[in-house]
Amino acid sequence: MHIDHVQHGPAVMSADARRPDGARRALRIGLGGPVGSGKTATVAALCRVLREELSLAVVTNDIYTREDAEFLLREAVLPPERIAAVETGACPHTAIRDDISANLEAVEDLEDEVGPLDLILVESGGDNLTATFSRGLVDAQIFVIDVAGGDDIPRKGGPGVTTADLLVVNKTDLAPYVGSDLARMAADAKAQRAELPVVFQSLRGGTGVADVADWVRGRLAAWTA
Amino acid sequence: MARAALLVLADGRFPAGGHAHSGGAEAAVRAGRITGAANLEDFCRGRLHTAGLVAASIAAAAVLGLDPGELDAAADARTPSPALRGAARRLGRQLTRAARATWPSAELDALAGEFPKGAHQPVVLGLTARAAGLGADDAAYCAAYESVSGPATAAVRLLSLDPFDAAGVLARLAGEVDRVVDQAVEAGRRASVDGVDVLPAASGPVLEVSAEAHAAWAVRLFAS
Numbered sequence: 001m002h003i004d005h006v007q008h009g010p011a012v013m014s015a016d017a018r019r020p021d022g023a024r025r026a027l028r029i030g031l032g033g034p035v036g037s038g039k040t041a042t043v044a045a046l047c048r049v050l051r052e053e054l055s056l057a058v059v060t061n062d063i064y065t066r067e068d069a070e071f072l073l074r075e076a077v078l079p080p081e082r083i084a085a086v087e088t089g090a091c092p093h094t095a096i097r098d099d100i101s102a103n104l105e106a107v108e109d110l111e112d113e114v115g116p117l118d119l120i121l122v123e124s125g126g127d128n129l130t131a132t133f134s135r136g137l138v139d140a141q142i143f144v145i146d147v148a149g150g151d152d153i154p155r156k157g158g159p160g161v162t163t164a165d166l167l168v169v170n171k172t173d174l175a176p177y178v179g180s181d182l183a184r185m186a187a188d189a190k191a192q193r194a195e196l197p198v199v200f201q202s203l204r205g206g207t208g209v210a211d212v213a214d215w216v217r218g219r220l221a222a223w224t225a
Numbered sequence: 226m227a228r229a230a231l232l233v234l235a236d237g238r239f240p241a242g243g244h245a246h247s248g249g250a251e252a253a254v255r256a257g258r259i260t261g262a263a264n265l266e267d268f269c270r271g272r273l274h275t276a277g278l279v280a281a282s283i284a285a286a287a288v289l290g291l292d293p294g295e296l297d298a299a300a301d302a303r304t305p306s307p308a309l310r311g312a313a314r315r316l317g318r319q320l321t322r323a324a325r326a327t328w329p330s331a332e333l334d335a336l337a338g339e340f341p342k343g344a345h346q347p348v349v350l351g352l353t354a355r356a357a358g359l360g361a362d363d364a365a366y367c368a369a370y371e372s373v374s375g376p377a378t379a380a381v382r383l384l385s386l387d388p389f390d391a392a393g394v395l396a397r398l399a400g401e402v403d404r405v406v407d408q409a410v411e412a413g414r415r416a417s418v419d420g421v422d423v424l425p426a427a428s429g430p431v432l433e434v435s436a437e438a439h440a441a442w443a444v445r446l447f448a449s
């Protein structure tokens with residue numbers, strides 16, 4: 001028993017790319033962002049676009065209900081056995097960043113029970129602009145903000161806006177009603193993120209979803225290459 | 226092995242899932258049994274001498290080398306509420322993962338193989354302490370302290386309780402935690418001679434009953 005003892009036995013530890021049987025595990029993509037920005041709606045849209053071509057599952061992290069999981073079940077975007085809910089204990093960012101064990105268990109169980117899977121989407125409970133996913137839990141993360149939350153959010157930055165692998169600015173259909181300046185949001189996002197991608201999306205109008213799905217396909221191609 | 230390993234294991238930020246559990250505090254707050262620092266202290270004292278003593282004894286016995294499977298069955302027998310048994314196994318599974326990554330050991334690998342969905346958390350805690358080179362008293366300290374620090378931390382979130390008051394509650398209970406640890410280590414020693422049946426079987430009926438109700442709530446902040 002010493003610190004460089006070689007790991008064996010059944011469970012995947014965290015970020016290892018291989019399952020205990022040697023097969024490659026699913027790509028894991030996290031979706032974070034403020035409360036109500038459209039994370040669950042984006043997950044639902046992605047499932048509808050990708051479910052014919054990929055084997056998919058979803059983990060939701062609800063703060064104090066099971067509403068996200070129930071919404072996805074009601075909308076029937078995936079069969080129920082492909083949707084798992086994690087309880088986060090009043091602290092959604094802890095469950096995706098500081099103590100990821102419950103989420104790792106959920107992804108592991110999904111792979112065991114409905115696998116093999118190509119892609120697992122992990123939705124964080126709505127949180128603040130500093131919430132990001134641990135690299136031990138996800139391989140890439142999407143940060144979802146919306147135009148109605150104020151068009152100064154890209155300028156304010158913060159870890160989610162600045163470092164997420166993809167920034168989605170959602171609800172562009174609402175921009176005229178809330179006085180949000182999309183050009184300014186795009187310029188501010190560019191200044192914060194340099195070359196990292198940004199998609200402007202409206203799930204009401206249906207714009208942007210294809211771009212997000214293409215980005216996911218690109219990550220998956222890199223993962224399986 | 227380094228004694229400071231105890232601090233790593235006992236740290237509330239050790240990533241083993243505890244943050245999502247209130248140790249019964251959420252149900253007790255809703256029922257009006259915890260409203261402030263004074264009755265939080267009463268609640269914690271009750272939990273320390275029941276669930277805390279049992280958990281600490283099982284953890285100590287695991288460090289002393291009792292069979293994990295027998296200890297797991299003993300923990301089941303001492304946890305009437307199915308919801309609490311489920312929570313203890315989920316936490317055990319999470320601790321197994323964290324411990325195997327932190328203190329790799331053949332015993333922990335074997336435990337993960339025997340209990341893929343998790344053994345009771347105190348059993349895992351004992352084997353983790355062994356892997357970290359710690360003693361029976363260390364494991365008992367972790368279990369006993371966690372039995373009071375979990376509800377105290379949760380009460381800060383649930384009641385917006387002054388965090389200094391919660392820390393004061395834990396400080397006032399420290400002497401009792403010491404005594405529970407002594408009893409637990411003694412019980413573990415006796416169990417290594419006379420078997421797991423001599424381990425303490427103290428339980429708080431209200432904790433068990435309200436855990437069942439809590440598990441059925443549609444809206445809750447904590448998993449237990």
Ligand SMILES: Nc1nc2c(ncn2[C@@H]2O[C@H](COP(=O)(O)OP(=O)(O)OP(=O)(O)O)[C@@H](O)[C@H]2O)c(=O)[nH]1
Pocket residue numbers: 033034035036037038039040041042068124125126127170171172173174201202203204205
């Ligand atoms: N107008 C408009 N509404 C949208 C759009 N996307 C989502 N919504 C609505 O915004 C509300 C919140 O969407 P959700 O997907 O539940 O947001 P969320 O980020 O998952 O919310 P939490 O999980 O509670 O943090 C719902 O009523 C959606 O129908 C959009 O593009 N345009």
Ligand SMILES: [Mg+2]
Pocket residue numbers: 039040041068123126
């Ligand atoms: Mg949601």
